[in-house]
Amino acid sequence: MKDNRQAQRKLQLSPSTAKVWLILCLLLMVAGLTAYTSTEPVIPMGDYVFNYPANFGNRLNVPADNPTTQQGVYLGRLLFYEPKLSATNTISCGSCHQQSQAFTDGKVLSVGVNNGLATRNSMSLANLLWARKFFWDGRAAGLEEQVSFPLTNPHEMGQSIEVSVKKLSNTKLYPGLFKIVYGDSTITGERIAKAIAQFERTLISANSLYDKYLRNAYKPTVDELKGMELFNRGPDPEKGIRGANCTHCHGGPKTYLELFHNNGLDSISKDEGMAAFTGLVTDRGRFKVPTLRNIALTAPYMHDGRFKTLDEVVDHYSEHIKQSVSLSAFLQGESNEAGGKSLKLLPKEKKQLIAFLNMLTDSTFITDKRFADPHQSTKN
Known part of the structure; x- marks a missing residue:
């Protein structure tokens, strides 16, 4: 009996030691629960509601x-x-x-x-x-x-x-x-x-400066306004109206229409475009009209990436349209000069047009966390 009582006394912990052990156990339990819950992401459920203007x-x-x-x-x-x-x-x-x-x-x-x-x-x-x-x-x-x-x-x-x-x-x-x-x-x-x-x-993408302008939340600069006017107008030199003739293909607030055009890059396109599966000569070099939203961020341009800058793109439409049997009707006979064979924008007008195109950049779109690469810990 004496030996058993001595053994029991040796196993007893002092109050301070017991308190320390209790705290350590609680901390370990909390850490375990945290580790467990962090690997179990909360998955949203239900219908997705699209938010757009x-x-x-x-x-x-x-x-x-x-x-x-x-x-x-x-x-x-x-x-x-x-x-x-x-x-x-x-x-x-x-x-x-x-x-x-x-x-x-x-x-x-x-x-x-x-x-x-x-x-x-x-x-x-x-x-x-x-x-x-x-x-x-x-x-x-x-x-x-x-x-x-x-x-x-x-x-x-x-x-x-x-x-x-x-x-x-x-x-x-x-x-x-x-x-x-x-x-x-x-x-x-x-x-x-x-x-x-x-x-x-x-x-x-619906929160660019252009969108803010449309909802009266942004006042464009003079060059941006002039560029917007050029973008939205076709040229009529007989009436003294100058334009860049863009809206036939890039009209509307989304800045694209569901269209396919040959935009005069080549007289004979190396890439057949739509003709590869339609077999029609009139479809050679015809490609989808892309949206111009965030266009300042999406260089290089065209289906083959041949243009490095927006300046090159505007120069193409102003002076370098190539004639072909499949050239878009919207690009034929359009000029700011009477009897002209090309659009012929002035250097200042080109800068104004690009100023407007820069208004289409949506900084919230490219930083929205909902669209970003998910946390790597969710992958196995």
């Missing part, structure tokens, strides 16, 4: 079989920036469509896996919610269809859909997310494309 119009392009949801956009954003979708695990959609450059990449031709080059310049992804034809040649009739091309193209991401599905299925992250979005954890190419398309439809 009324003057953009409600002719949205959202297919009935792919309604936009918050959880779908969440998944699509992760997949948009997911390098596992490429053959080398180094390239994602976001590699060629970088937010800081209005979702272009600043290259003449994008660089894909194994240093392969894309065949055309990377287009901006701004305001695709209203678009109906995709790629420079319009070969895709929807975003869901468009997504599959760069994923599997050997010069871009270069990986079969089957391999992409297998890679994502072997992660801890994606099966659970696909279940939340689609009802079960099955990962398919169609579901990958639908999720990425949902995210891309949320990339709305």
Whole structure:
């Protein structure tokens, strides 16, 4: 008995020591809970509500079989920036469509896996919610269809859909997310494309100085106003009206129309454009009219990235339109000089036009955290 009492006394802790141990245990529990909760992101749920100005119009392009949801956009954003979708695990959609450059990449031709080059310049992804034809040649009739091309193209991401599905299925992250979005954890190419398309439809740019001007929240400079006037007018030298003739193709608040034109880059275009799949001579060199929003951030310009600056672009339309059988009718016979064969803008007018184009830069679009690469800790 004496030995047992002595053993019990040896096991007893002093009040101060016991208090220290209690505090340490509590701290460890809190740290454990924090570590656990930080790996379990809160996923937004429910319908996604698009926010855009009324003057953009409600002719949205959202297919009935792919309604936009918050959880779908969440998944699509992760997949948009997911390098596992490429053959080398180094390239994602976001590699060629970088937010800081209005979702272009600043290259003449994008660089894909194994240093392969894309065949055309990377287009901006701004305001695709209203678009109906995709790629420079319009070969895709929807975003869901468009997504599959760069994923599997050997010069871009270069990986079969089957391999992409297998890679994502072997992660801890994606099966659970696909279940939340689609009802079960099955990962398919169609579901990958639908999720990425949902995210891309949320990339709305509508807060430039031009937008602020339209809602009476910004007063343009003299040059910006003059440039705006030139942009919105066609020339009529007989009446003394000078214009840059831009709105036939870039009219409306979104600064693009769903049009395809040969804009006079070459007499005989090396790139067939739409003619590659229509077979029509009149479609040779015809390409999609891109939006001019954030145009100051999306150099180089044209389908082949041949122009490095906006000055070169304006010079082209002013003096260097090449005649061809497929040249856009909007570019024929337009001149600020009576009997002139080219637009012939004055040097001052060119600067004013570019001043207006700079008004189309939306700084909130290129810094919006909703569009940025998700935190790397969410990827496995």
